[in-house]
Amino acid sequence: MTAVSDTPAPVPDPILSTALAADLDAADFRSEPLRRLWGDEADDALARGMREPILRAIAGDQSVLATLGRLLVLGMGQPADAVAEALPRLGVPGLVALGLARVEGDTVVPVALLRPQSFVDAEGIGEWWIASDLDEVALDGALPADHVLGVGGASRTLAEIIMPIEVDRALDLGTGCGIQALLVARHAGVVVATDISARALAYAELNAQINGVSNIDFRLGSMFEPVAGEAFDLIVSNPPFVITPRVDGVPEYEYRDGGLVGDALVEQFLRTAPDFLTRGGAAQLLGNWESRGGQAALEGRAGLDRLSSWVPADLDLWVVQREELSPLAYAELWIRDGGTTPRDAAFTPLLTAWLDDFDARGVSAVGFGYILVRRPPEASASASAPALRRVERVTQPVSNVGGALRAGLAAHDALAGGLPTTLVTSADVTEARHLLPGNDDPSIIELRQGGGFARTISVDPALAALVGACDGELTVMQIAAALADLFEVPFADLWASLEPRIRQLVIDGFMHAAE
Template sequence: MSDTRFPLPDPRRSAALAADLDTADLRSEALRRLWGEEADDALARGMREPILRAIAGDDGPLATLGRLLVLGMPQPLTAVAAALPRLGAEGLVDLGLARTEGDAVVPTALLRPQSFVDADGIGEWWIASDLDEVALDGALPADHVLGVGGASRTLAEIVMPVEVDRALDLGTGCGIQALLVARHAGTVVATDISARALAYAELNAQLNGVSNIEFRLGSMFEPVLGEAFDLIVSNPPFVITPRVEGVPEYEYRDGGLIGDALVEQFIRTAPDFLTPGGSAQLLGNWESRGAQVALTGRAGLDRLSSWVPGDLDLWVIQREELSPLGYAELWIRDGGTTPRDAAFTPLLTAWLDDFAARGVTAVGFGYVLVRRPVAAGAGPALRRLERLPQQVSNVGAALRDGLAADDLLTAGLPTTLLTAPDVTEARHLLPGNDDPSIIELRQGGGFARTIAVDPALAAFVGACDGELTVMQIAAALADLFEVPLVDLWADLEPRIRQLVLDGLLLAGD
C-alpha cells in the first residue's frame, strides 16, 4: 500500500491553490516554453533530467512548481511559499499533496495541467494524482491512483458528444472522464472502489470549478442500484492479471477477477442501468480461447457478442490484438518491473501459465458501445463487430453519427443523399489501360475507412449532391450500364445502406 497521505479535498483551499496555479501560469504551453519542446517530450518517455538541466538556477514560481508538482521533487520551503502566496506551503500540506521535512516541501502527489478538446473547443484542467514511477524511482504501490494516461485519453476520444441529463462514470480514478462528461451532462455520478481515487477525483473537481459531480464509493454498479442513466462511461480495471500469490494487484487496472470476467460482468450488467435510448461506452480486453480462433479469426469478438442480448445495439471496435507473451510483457512493464529485475521472470511465468490454463491464444483491446433501444421492437438491433487497426480521429462523433444513421435506415433509405465532405475517390489503373482495375472510396475522418467499389457504385456516390433523388440516380445508371433497374437496384441498395451506416453518404433531406 502507498505510504503517502490521502488527498483532503477542501473547497476553500482548492480555490486558493487554483488561483496560485493560474497566477504562476502552470499550463501546458507555458511549461513547454519554459523548458523546451525536446525536454517536454522526454518527460513523456520517463526522463526528467533534460527538464532539470533546462531550468537549472531558475527559482521563479513556474520553475519551482514545475519541479515540485509536475516532476514530484522536493523544493525549498521559501520558494514554495513564494510560488503559492494565497495557499502557502502549509495549505498544500493540508490538502494532502505534500509534507514538510525541515526547510523542504516534499510532494506526495503530482499535479499536472491536462489539455482536452471536445465539441465545445479546447480547454485545460489541473489533474492531481499519485507520484509516478519517475518520482518514486521504482515500482508503483498497489493502491496507486493513476493520472491521465493513454487509456484515459482514448476513452475521452470515444465518448459520444451528446447532451444528457444523467451520466455515470464507473471507476472514475482521478476523475478525468467525469470532468469531461460533466461539460455535457446535468448531473454526473462518479464511482470507484478506491476511496483514495475518489479523494483525488473530488479534489480535481474542486480545482477546476466543476460542481455537478457526485462521488460515491463502491464496487461496479453497487453504488447506483435502482438508478438509470442516459450515458455510462467506464475505463474499468480491465487488465487480465493472474490470481496467484506474488503478482501485484494494482487497484487502478486490476478488478480482481479471472481473465476478462470483469469486462463481461460490466457488459452484461450495464444495460440494466440505462434509460431507453441510453448508451454505455467502455474500454476493455477480451480473450480469444482455444482452436476456434484459428477457424474464424474472431473468437474473442464472438465471445463478447454473446454477452449482449439480441435486442440491444452492440458496436465493438477492436483496435489491436496481442499474443499472451506480448500482453504479459506490456503489463509487467507497466507496473515498473523490467527484464533486468529479478521479479520479471516469475511474473512472466505466472501470466503465461494463467493464459495457458484457459487456452487463451490472443487478447483483444478496443472500444465497446451498448445501447438500449428507445422502444422494444422498434427495429432490428445493430450488431457491428469490427477490427480497425488504422489511425482514427474524432471517434466519439463517428459513433454518434453511426448510431443516428442506423436509426435513419430503420425507416428506409432517405429520398436524397449527399456525399460526405471528407470522402475522396482513388482509382488504380494498369499501365496502358484506361479502365481502372481498383476503385476505392476513402474516408478522411472518423474511422478512416477505405472501401472498394465498382464503377456503378462509384458513379452513384459521385452523383449524390442532393439534387437528384436516389431512384433518379439509379434509373440513370441503369440506362448508362444497360441493365434492368430492378437488377441494378438489388445489387446497389445494400451497399448504399452500408455507405450511409459508415458515414460516407449522408441524408440529403
C-alpha cells in the first residue's frame, strides 16, 4: 500500500474562501492571463509534466500573477512578503488556515495546487478555481494513496458528455475535487455530491466556496449508501473504475481504484443506479469493461455484451466505446499514471501483477467509454415504445457529445409516435460521392456529420435522394412516392427499406422534424 499524504486535508471556511476568491479575481488569476504570462509552449509543456519552461519564461518576474503562478499552479514555495502582497485580503495566515500552505521561515510552502479551469456549457464560457493535492511534478515522485486529483482528462471528458438539461435534483457520485458537481449545479436545483474520501470532500467543499456555489450538499460514504431511499433526475459519476490487481505491493489510489476485482465496480454501479432514478432520469458515467475469452472476444464484442447484460432490458442504454487496450497497454498506462516508469525498480513487479491478474480472468482487452442509462419517461414507457438499446464504437474525434445524447434520446421518444410528417436535413450534414474513373454513377455515397459524433454513413441512391430533398417543404411520404416512381420500384418495397434507416438518421441527428 502506498503511503498516505503527510499533509492534512484543507479546511473549508466560507469567509476565508470568499477573501481568497476576491484576491484571485483582483490578480486576474485565470487561464488566459497565465498562458499569456509564460507563453503557449510553456503552458502546453506543463500539461505533459514539465514545469521548467514556465520557470524559464517567468524567471525574475516578481509580479503578483507570477508569484501566484509559481505558488499555486506549480506548487513551489514563495517569499512570504510576496505572497502577502499577492493575497492582501486573505493574507498568509488565511492561506494557512484554509490548509493550502504552511510557513517555513520566510517562505510560504504550498501543500496544495489551485489552478483555473475553463469550461464551456449551454450557458457559455466560464472558469472555476480548482484546488487539489500536489501532483507528481510538484512532489517529484509517486502519488500518495489518498491523493485528490485535480481536473484531469477523464474529468474533462465527463464534463463534455453530460447532457445539458435542467433538473431539480442531481447526484455526483464520487465527486473527487468537485468539478462535476460545480458544473451540474449550474443546471440543477440541488446537487448531492458524495465520496468515500473525506479528504476529497474537503477539497470539493472548498472549491464550491471559492467559486461561490451554494446549492451542493456534500456527503461522506461509499457508492449509493449516502443517498439511500432518494431519487434523482440526473446522476453523474467519474467513478474509480481503474482495474487494479488486489495483491500486496500494488498501490491502491483512492481517486481511481474502487477496491473491487476487475470491472466489478462499473457493474455494481449499473445494476444499482436505476433504483435511484426518477421517471425520465438518467445516469451518465465513464468506465472500463473487460473482454473475457470466447468467440465474442475474438470478434471484439465480449466487453460490450457483458456490459449490456448488467442493465435491465426495459431501461434505455447507450454505450459509446471510445477505445480498447490490450492488457499490456492498459497496465503500462496506469502504472505510469501513478508516477512509476520503466526506469524504476518497482515497474516490472507491478507489470507482472497486472498481467497475472488479467490472465486469471482470461481478459483479452479492456474497453473504455461513455455509458448512459435512463429510466424511460412515462410517455414512452409502453410496449409500443421499446427501450433504446444502443451499443457502439466511436473512435473519431467528437464534439458536443452531451447535446448529441440529449437530442438522440429526445428523437427516440418522439419516434414512439411515428415518423414526423415532414423532416429537415441538419445543417451540419454533407454528402460525399466516390466514383470509379470513367464511371458516372457513384460506387459509394456517404453522409457526413459535422458535429456530435461526427458520423459517416454509407447510403444508397434512394436514401441519399430523400435526405437531399428533405428541406421542410414536401412531406416524407411525398418524397418517397416520387422516388418510387423515379427508381421504378413498388412504393411498399422502397418504404420498407427506407423507413428504419430514416428513423436511425433522426436518432443520429442527421435529420429532425420540421418546425
